[in-house]
Amino acid sequence: xxxxxxxxxxxxxKNEDGKLQENLGDQLKKGDNLKSAPPQSRLSRCRxxxxxxxxxxxxxxxxxxxxxxxxxxxxxxxxxxxxDYNSAVTYDFLAxxxxxxxxxxxxxxxxxxxxxxxxFSQSCADEGFSSPCSFVAAVSGANGxxxxxxxxxxxGALVLCGxxxxxxxxxxxxxxxxxxxxxxxxxxxxxGETLWNHPSTFRRNATILSPLLQVPDLDASGAPDLxxxxxxxxxxxxxxxxxxxxxxxxxxxxxxxxGTSGSLLYVTRAGAHYILLPCASSLCGHSVKxxxxxxxxxxxxxxxxxxxxxxxxxxxxxxxxxxxxxxxYLMNVPGKGGEDLLLVSSDTCVLLDGxxxxxxxxxSAPQVLRKPILGHYKPDTLAVVVENGTGVDRQIxxxxxxxxxxxxxxxxxxxxxxxxSASLLTADHRSAFFFWGxxxxxxxxxxxxGDTQHSLYMFHPILPGVLLELANVSANVVAFQVxxxxxxxxxxxxxxxGPASPxxxxxxxxxxxxxxxxxxxxxxxxxxxxxxxSDQDIRDRLSRLRYRSEA
Ligand SMILES: *[C@@H]1O[C@H](CO)[C@@H](O)[C@H](O)[C@H]1NC(C)=O
Ligand SMILES: *[C@@H]1O[C@H](CO)[C@@H](O)[C@H](O)[C@H]1NC(C)=O
Ligand SMILES: *[C@@H]1O[C@H](CO)[C@@H](O)[C@H](O)[C@H]1NC(C)=O
Ligand SMILES: *[C@@H]1O[C@H](CO)[C@@H](O)[C@H](O)[C@H]1NC(C)=O
Ligand SMILES: *[C@@H]1O[C@H](CO)[C@@H](O)[C@H](O)[C@H]1NC(C)=O
Ligand SMILES: *[C@@H]1O[C@H](CO)[C@@H](O)[C@H](O)[C@H]1NC(C)=O
Ligand SMILES: *[C@@H]1O[C@H](CO)[C@@H](O)[C@H](O)[C@H]1NC(C)=O
Numbered sequence: 001x002x003x004x005x006x007x008x009x010x011x012x013x014k015n016e017d018g019k020l021q022e023n024l025g026d027q028l029k030k031g032d033n034l035k036s037a038p039p040q041s042r043l044s045r046c047r048x049x050x051x052x053x054x055x056x057x058x059x060x061x062x063x064x065x066x067x068x069x070x071x072x073x074x075x076x077x078x079x080x081x082x083x084d085y086n087s088a089v090t091y092d093f094l095a096x097x098x099x100x101x102x103x104x105x106x107x108x109x110x111x112x113x114x115x116x117x118x119x120f121s122q123s124c125a126d127e128g129f130s131s132p133c134s135f136v137a138a139v140s141g142a143n144g145x146x147x148x149x150x151x152x153x154x155x156g157a158l159v160l161c162g163x164x165x166x167x168x169x170x171x172x173x174x175x176x177x178x179x180x181x182x183x184x185x186x187x188x189x190x191x192g193e194t195l196w197n198h199p200s201t202f203r204r205n206a207t208i209l210s211p212l213l214q215v216p217d218l219d220a221s222g223a224p225d226l227x228x229x230x231x232x233x234x235x236x237x238x239x240x241x242x243x244x245x246x247x248x249x250x251x252x253x254x255x256x257x258x259g260t261s262g263s264l265l266y267v268t269r270a271g272a273h274y275i276l277l278p279c280a281s282s283l284c285g286h287s288v289k290x291x292x293x294x295x296x297x298x299x300x301x302x303x304x305x306x307x308x309x310x311x312x313x314x315x316x317x318x319x320x321x322x323x324x325x326x327x328x329y330l331m332n333v334p335g336k337g338g339e340d341l342l343l344v345s346s347d348t349c350v351l352l353d354g355x356x357x358x359x360x361x362x363x364s365a366p367q368v369l370r371k372p373i374l375g376h377y378k379p380d381t382l383a384v385v386v387e388n389g390t391g392v393d394r395q396i397x398x399x400x401x402x403x404x405x406x407x408x409x410x411x412x413x414x415x416x417x418x419x420x421s422a423s424l425l426t427a428d429h430r431s432a433f434f435f436w437g438x439x440x441x442x443x444x445x446x447x448x449x450g451d452t453q454h455s456l457y458m459f460h461p462i463l464p465g466v467l468l469e470l471a472n473v474s475a476n477v478v479a480f481q482v483x484x485x486x487x488x489x490x491x492x493x494x495x496x497x498g499p500a501s502p503x504x505x506x507x508x509x510x511x512x513x514x515x516x517x518x519x520x521x522x523x524x525x526x527x528x529x530x531x532x533x534s535d536q537d538i539r540d541r542l543s544r545l546r547y548r549s550e551a
Contacts, residue, residue, distance in 0.1 A: 076142070077104060077141070077142045077143070077485065077486060077489070078142065078143045078144070078512075079513075079514040079517050080511070080512060080513050080514060080517065081143055081144030081511065081512050082144065082509060082510065082511035082512070083139060083144050083146070083509070083510050083511075084507060084508070084509050085111055085113055085507070085508040085509075086507060087113070087114075087505040087506065087507075088111045088112060088113040088498065088505055088506075088507075088508040089111065089112040089113075089498060089499055089502045089505050089506075089508065090109065090110065090111045090112070090478050090479075090496055090497075090498035090499075090508045091109075091110045091111075091112075091134070091156050091157075091478065091479075092419075092478055092479045093109060093110050093159050093479060094107065094108070094109050094479045094480075094481050094494060094496060095107070095108040095109075095159070095161040095162070095175075096108070096141065096481070096483055096485065096494075097161060097162055097173070097189060099138050099140075099147050099148075099189060099190055100140060100147055100190075101190075102140075102142060103486065103487075104140070104141045104142045104485050104486050105141045105483065105484075105485040105486070106138055106139060106140050106141045106147060107138070107139050107141055107494055107510065107512070108136065108137070108138050108159075108161055108175065109136075109137060109139075109479070109496055109510060110134050110135070110136055110137075110152070110153075110156065110157065110159065111134070111135055111137065111498070111508050112132050112133065112134045112135070112155065112156070112502070112505075113132055113135060113505075113508075114131050114132045115131075116135050116137075116149045116150070116151070122135075122149070122150055122151060123151070124151045126151060127150070127151040127152070127185075127197075128183075129151055129153070129154045129183075130154070132505075133151050133152075133153065133154050133155070134151070134152055134153040134154065134155060134156055134157060134179075135149050135150060135151055135152060136149065136150060136152040136157075136159070136175065136177060136187065136192075137149035138189075138192065139510065141485040141486075141492070141512065142485075144510075144512065147192075148191060148192030149192065150187065150192045152177045152179075152183075152185055152187065153177055153178075153179030153180070153181075153183050153185070154179055154180070154181045154182075154183060155179070155180055155181060155502075156179070156180050156502075157177040157178055157179045157180065157183070158177070158178045158208060158210050158211060158212045158228075159175060159176070159177050159178075159212070160175065160176045160211070160212040160214060160226070161173075161174075161175040161176075161189060162174075162175075162189065163175070163176055163186075163214055163223070163224060163226075163243055164223055164224060164243075165186070165188075165195060165223055165243065165244065166221070166222040166223050166244055172188060172189070172190065173188075173189040173190070174186045174187065174188060174189055174195055174243075175187050175189050176212060176226060176243075178200060178208060178212055178228060179200070180208060182199050182200050182202070183197075183199065183200065184197070184198050184199065184200040184241070184246060185197045186243075186246055196245055196246040197246070198246045198247070200228075200239075201239065201248050201252075202228070202230050202239065203230075203232055203252075205232060205233075206230035206231065206232045206237070207230060207231045207232070208228060208229075208230050209228075209229040209230060209231055209236070209259070209260065209261045209262075209263060209277075210261045210262070211261075211262075211263070211264075212226060212227075212228060213226065213227040213228075213229075213263065213264075213265050213275065214226060214227075214243070214265070215227045215240070215265065215273060215288050216273060216288070216302065217243070218240065218249060218288075218292050218300060218302075219242050219249055221242055221243070221244040221245065222244060223242075223243035223244040224243050225240055225241060225242055225243045225249065226240070226241045226242075226243055227239070227240050227241075227265075227275065227288070227291070228241070229255075229259070229263055229275075229277065231258075231259065231260075234258045235254055235255075235256070235257070235258060236254070236255045236257055236258065236259045236277065236279075236284075237252050237253065237254050237255065238252070238253045238254075238255055238275075238286075238291050238295065239252055239253075239295075240291070240292065240295055240296075249292075249295065249296060250292070250294075250295030250296035250297070250298075251295055252295070253291055253294040253295040255277075255284070255286055255291070255317070256316065256317065257277075257279045257284045257316065257317060257318070258279055258280070259277040259278060259279040259284055260277070260278050260279070260326075262277065262278050262328070262329055262330055263275055263276060263277035263278075263330070264276055264277075264330050264331070264332060265288070266285075266332060266339065266341065266354075267339070268305040268307075268308055268338070268354065268355070269305075269337060269338040269354065269355050270303065270305045270306075270307075271303055272287060272289070272302070272303040272304050272305035272308065273287065273288040273289070273302055273303075274286065274287050274288065274305070274308060275287075275288060275291065276330055276341070277330070278326070278327035278328065278329070278330060279318065279327075280326055280327070281320075281321065281325060281326055281327060281345065282318040282319060282320050282321055282327070283318070283319045283321055283327060283330070283341075283343060284316075284317050284318050284319075285308065285312045285317055285318075285319065286317055287302070287303075287304045287305070287308075287309075288300075288302055289302040289303060289304055290304070307355060307356070308357070311356070311357045319357055321343060321345070321350060321352075321359075325345040325346030325347040325348065326345060326346055327343055327344070327345045328344050328345060328346060328368070328371075329342075329343075329344040329371045329372070330342070330343060330344075331344075331371070331372065333351070333374060333382070333384070333401060334382065335353070335354055337355075338354050338355070339354050340352060340353055340354045340360070341354060341357070342372065342384065344368050344371070344372060344386075345368070346367070346368065347364060347365065347366055347367070347368065348362055348363065348364050348365070348368070349362070349363040349364075349365065349368055349372065349384070349386050349399075350362045350363075351401070351404065360402075360404075361403060361404030362404070363386065363399055363404050365386065365388035365389075365397075366388065366389070367388055367389045367390065368386060368387065368388060369387060369389075369390055369416055370387045370418075370420055370421075371420050372384045372385055372386050372387075373385045373420060373421050373422060373423055374401065374423065375398075375423030375424075375425075375431035375433055376423075376425065376429060376430045376431040376461075377398050377400075377407045377408060377430065377431070377461050378400075378407070378430070378461070379428060379429040379430055380429045381400065381401075381402070382401040382402070383398045383399060383400055383401055383407055384398070384399050384401050385397070385398055385399075385421050385423070385433065386398075386399055387414075387421075390414065390415065390416050391413060391414075391415070392413045394411070394412060394413055394414045394437075395409060395410065395411050395412075396409070396410045396411075396412055396421070396435055397409050397410075398433075408461070408464060410435070410459070410467070410527070412435055412437040412438075412457065413437060413438040414435075414436060414437045414438055414454075415438065415454070417500075418436040418437075418454065418477070419436055419477050419478075419479060419480040420480075421433060421434060421435045421436070422434040422480065422481060422482040423482075424482050424483070424484065424491050424547055425547065425548050425549070425550060426460065426545050426546060426547055426548065427545070427546035427547065427548055428462070430460070430461050430462070431460075431461075432458060432459070432460045432482075432491070432515075432545060432547070433458070433459045433460070434456060434457070434458050434459075434470075434482050434493070435456075435457045435458075435459070436454055436455070436456055436457075436477070436480075437454065437455055437457055438453075438454055438455070439453050439454065439455045439469075439472060453472050453473070453474050454472075454473055454474075454477070455469050455470070455471065455472050455473070456469075456470045456471045456473065456480075456493070456518075457469055457470065457525070458470050458515075458518075458519070458522070458542070460542060460545065462541075463538060463541070463542070464527075464528075465526060465527045465528035465530075465531055466524060466525070466526060466527065466531070466538055467524075467525040467527055468519060468522040468523070468524060468525070468538075468539070468542060469522055469523040469524075469525055470493070470515070470518040470519065470522050471493075471513070471518055471522075473495070473497070475497035475498075475507070475509065476497060476498060476499065476500040477495060477496070477497050478496045478497060478498045479496040480493070480494065480495055480496070481493075481494045482494075482515065484547050484548070484549050485512075487548075487549050488546075488548070490514050490515060490516050490547070491514075491515040491516070491547045492512050492513065492514060492515065493512070493513045493514075493515055493518065494510075494511070494512050495509075495510075495511050495512075495513070496508075496509070496510050497509045497511075516543050519539055519542050519543040520539055520543050522539060524538050524539065
């Protein structure tokens, strides 16, 4: 389409007007040239014809645009949907991706059952597992209908979804599942079909450390590769697999350290990839280049970062952090000119500069039990949500990410097994925060998980003295997310509940609730005295919040 046509589509009326004037102008000019003035009536008739012709063309264009070219249809999302599995078990895994390409994010989760839910045509034996086995299911975010489900592991798995996968018919996306008992499967994200399937090559007594890491394409196959860390005999080993075929690259390599789950991939300011993992009270780090060269004996085009190599001890690859407690969580957080690192040990929370690995601030709290989350308390300024203590002593604090200063504090009793908090950006460049807590009325002595009622609370910094109790839930919450399933539309709360113990199958339930509906039926909790607004005004105000997706 040339630029003139494009212009015509954008400004059809303007262009027709232009042509009309041009035509008339031409005629007038011709008339002038011939020096024989046409009769006045003929000119006006021409004008009338041209006017009606252009009017007709305009109307035609309007008609074509408004009726014949259809508007892209948006599926009608249901405010609430829920699917149940009787006598099943579920795992702490939830992912959202648009699977049926209806521009509504769909939900992927795992459950263990004898048969899949929709029909009994898919059995564990089809994929070589004994029954019951773990299924991976994708459900439509719009209405909860099952898009696909299939047996994927014997008993739980580490899952990584949205890994680019080269396919004969263009690029696709995969979910990779590493079973705890030796299976290793890649399934097509859009159809659930097997892309590759191998037994894994881990040693029998190896414990797989979460998460599964996606590393740059090391075997030049056109897809990112996978790195799995395992713990065997107090030593962390690394295994690299090709993302496109699932075959192991090189052999097993020892990192020479003793570590735990919670590793992450960090890209330094110089573009070097490092694997970081908590190892007791220090932080251990290895360059992906070093690991690759060790397991294959070949050279890798990846880089090392000289300043990181200086900071990490070359013999034991450790960075000592001045904390007495064991490190529990590592997080990449946005910083100035790149990412910084947030380190959470059992008694401190430290922000490390991503370049020098020097502490920027330290927040000491005796009991940090849960992985912090990020959100915006002030517009466009990141805050980190840190929880201190458990039971009736539990306190939630919002700290300014750049300085570590306390912005807001909430005392909210809660149990250690609760799902982490969540946050979601709102249109005013702040965030709504979601916390789980024990219902206020429950006494401190009734702290048995399972039979207590817990509640989901919401907080937004526009009303710092108010907390909304969105819902009471008596089932055990296994996984939880607050997300925007449709860009620019309402926020949704996705709740996966199921038995607390994997040995006792029970009701597994996956539900989506519209946050706005929850707000309208919520209970208002006043944290501070005063405030002239009625409860209904508060609910109305918070229900009008608009959300936006990250980035
Ligand atoms: C599973 O499917 C088999 C048939 O394939 C059926 O006999 C059995 O009752 C089903 N089990 C459950 C728990 O639904
Ligand atoms: C069972 O499910 C599969 C795919 O999930 C589908 O192809 C098949 O038609 C279903 N069978 C019945 C009887 O519903
Ligand atoms: C759910 O929505 C999909 C389209 O997104 C549609 O094909 C399906 O029929 C719907 N199912 C139900 C039960 O409404
Ligand atoms: C783990 O297995 C390896 C060989 O597979 C063996 O050498 C080692 O002793 C085992 N360790 C334990 C703790 O069982
Ligand atoms: C590195 O670690 C080794 C063994 O723990 C230790 O002997 C050495 O002093 C450390 N080097 C530096 C520079 O800290
Ligand atoms: C953390 O909680 C403990 C009680 O569990 C309390 O004594 C302490 O003052 C709290 N510290 C901070 C910084 O919140
Ligand atoms: C939760 O339960 C309490 C009583 O147990 C009730 O007062 C409150 O309104 C409930 N909250 C919601 C959001 O339904």
